[in-house]
Amino acid sequence: MPVTPGVYRRFAEPSGQASSVLLGTFERAGRIDGFAVNIDDSDCHAAVDVVLFPGEALEQVVATIEDNAREHGLPITGAHLDPDEFRWQAERALSARAAHDADLGPDEIAAEYEDGDEPGYHQLAVLLRARVRTLPEPARPPAEHLDDEIELFTRIATETSPRRRAPGAKLPAKRKKSDGPAPVFQLKVGLRDAKPPIWRRLEVPADTGLADLHTIIQVAFDWDDSHLHAFETGYGTFGAADPELGHQAERPVTLEQVAAGAGGRIRYTYDFGDGWEHDILVEKVLERGSEAYPRCTGGRRAAPPDDCGGIWGYQRLVEIIGDPAHPAHTEMREWLGLDHADEFQPARFDAAEVSRSLAARFKR
Known part of the structure; x- marks a missing residue:
């Protein structure tokens, strides 16, 4: 907006x-x-x-x-x-x-x-x-x-990233075929400063590339993928390569290289203007099963719409849509493309629906 x-x-x-x-x-x-x-x-x-x-x-x-x-x-x-x-x-x-x-x-x-x-x-x-x-x-x-x-x-x-390390930290080597199939990482991805909390629990192969992880998060949070993004890790910041911003290319890097094992943490930021920051925690390392990956196994609340002004703007949007007497109510409802205010359901979340969307995007 x-x-x-x-x-x-x-x-x-x-x-x-x-x-x-x-x-x-x-x-x-x-x-x-x-x-x-x-x-x-x-x-x-x-x-x-x-x-x-x-x-x-x-x-x-x-x-x-x-x-x-x-x-x-x-x-x-x-x-x-x-x-x-x-x-x-x-x-x-x-x-x-x-x-x-x-x-x-x-x-x-x-x-x-x-x-x-x-x-x-x-x-x-x-x-x-x-x-x-x-x-x-x-x-x-x-x-x-x-x-x-x-x-x-x-x-x-x-x-200022809490995951920064001493300069010169070397990125671990990528998994080789001789190392065998990668395990599955159970991730909790939480939208920072959201109150009530907005989060997703995802299961993804540990050798998932950061470029694919970006797409997975976009699908899980129903973002539009219309803005820049970056992953902040202990080995540097990865996204679209940009020397001026200090961003390294994300495509050659895998999740397990920057968050090795349970307890590993990185941060994902989407839209540098609105500043949607997501804390990513590796909760568990699971054996690979017969399920289709990636998949979503839990979560809470709908994510904010793109371009609504960051977390403060979203809180304001929820307030306005919930108050039919607010002077900006009609304008905000029309901006969301809603015929009726009750179509706006910030508390709604369906993990199975996210899994279906992921399966459609990542057909194997």
Whole structure:
């Protein structure tokens, strides 16, 4: 679902040399997200922090900024910005902060991911960066330090993975014919941050290639396979080969090479914009039976539809469809292609139906 630009404002001291705040809103899938970027204009106009707030609370945020300024005797001026100007100023702030953070170690960046449920600066900076890229291109030259920002964001995506290992970890050799038939891995694939939980239990041969595992997950969660994806493992990140992002080619790699045996864990991300992250756990190693593989033996709840704005957008979608009086109810129902709201059944799941779809896709 496309992102709709909202309201963009800047508050600053008249001198323009101390600090300022950028405010902007973006609407997607019936949800309005607001971002406040606190900027140190005396330090290369670098972002100090990014705050995410409900877009409907924009005027409250503005009032808070003005009240705080009066309380501390600080003169401030406010101005509305065109979307392209907001993009330029936001990119400048994020890029300058990225250049300043270039010396941060992996553990310092990863610590943000471990401090409770609230996202830290670098996570929100990635999200804001994705949103501002939907705005018109600025007429001015790009903000400085862009290469540093891309490098840092790539590090965030790779170095903060809980499955990372010391640099240089060598990928185990692929199974040989002389090793005999591969066993079957029982996998639990859970959609991260989903409440109530959304998961699938799958049985797949251990020597299944990551490219096929991608397809299996797409079928199991009823995704459209219309976006990029990647597998984060202790041996690197695999997907469509992309040196800039640090992604290695997934096609030559098998599941058992990156998750050897019970307890092995990897992560699968689908759609880097919405950020559908799936935790994959090898629950058991089973002897190969006469059943057709891959197959689904359990799970819970329907998966979100593609392009609904990530897990937060999906939660909002469920709320809107469940409330016929909501102003966006009809729009969201039509976007889903439903004649009636009761056709939307987020609690529904049928493992046998998934197995049939897998059998049709992987005919042997």
